[in-house]
Amino acid sequence: MAWTVFITLLSASFLNGCVPASxxxxxxxxxxxxxxxxxxxxxxVQQDLSLSREAVTALENGxxxxxxxxxxxxxxxxxxxxxxxxxxxxxxFLPLEEFFQLTDNQxxxxxxxxxxxxxxxxxxxxxxxxxxxxxxxxxxxxRARIKLDNASLPAPMHLPALFSADWKHNSEWSTxxxxxxx
Numbered sequence: 001m002a003w004t005v006f007i008t009l010l011s012a013s014f015l016n017g018c019v020p021a022s023x024x025x026x027x028x029x030x031x032x033x034x035x036x037x038x039x040x041x042x043x044x045v046q047q048d049l050s051l052s053r054e055a056v057t058a059l060e061n062g063x064x065x066x067x068x069x070x071x072x073x074x075x076x077x078x079x080x081x082x083x084x085x086x087x088x089x090x091x092x093f094l095p096l097e098e099f100f101q102l103t104d105n106q107x108x109x110x111x112x113x114x115x116x117x118x119x120x121x122x123x124x125x126x127x128x129x130x131x132x133x134x135x136x137x138x139x140x141x142x143r144a145r146i147k148l149d150n151a152s153l154p155a156p157m158h159l160p161a162l163f164s165a166d167w168k169h170n171s172e173w174s175t176x177x178x179x180x181x182x
């Protein structure tokens with residue numbers, strides 16, 4: 001009798017681990033505005049970003065989180081990749097000062113915020129200069145996605161992050177067509 005109760009509880013705990021977490025967190029790109037310039041485009045990216053409770057707990061316990069914005073520029077006619085770039089943003093909690101830091105890893109600019117929601121609001125609206133080289137008049141696509149970089153987590157967290165639904169924040173690729181006129 002005791003073994004059947006033990007087996008039942010063990011099975012229930014494994015099944016609970018396989019149930020997807022609630023969808024009250026994750027990343028998505030809601031809007032992009034493209035402004036072509038001289039050998040670059042400026043993308044104004046609007047994002048919806050919400051961290052899982054597990055990610056927030058890790059952050060509050062000293063684990064920095066890195067978000068990666070991956071971008072591609074493609075020819076809209078034949079989908080040839082013309083340029084790509086990755087921007088990384090690191091969020092860190094400093095418990096002694098009781099504030100959050102946001103570091104843009106490209107510019108090394110560090111900003112401090114009293115609350116995590118302020119950091120997420122800052123990341124929700126980004127203006128990115130994306131070097132393209134000279135572009136001929138025609139149709140193009142800007143593609144982007146935002147994701148939590150689980151590879152930047154400390155080594156003991158890699159395996160749990162790989163299998164836990166609480167660490168799946170990645171957005172899908174979003175494609176935004178635009179034209180360059182002569």
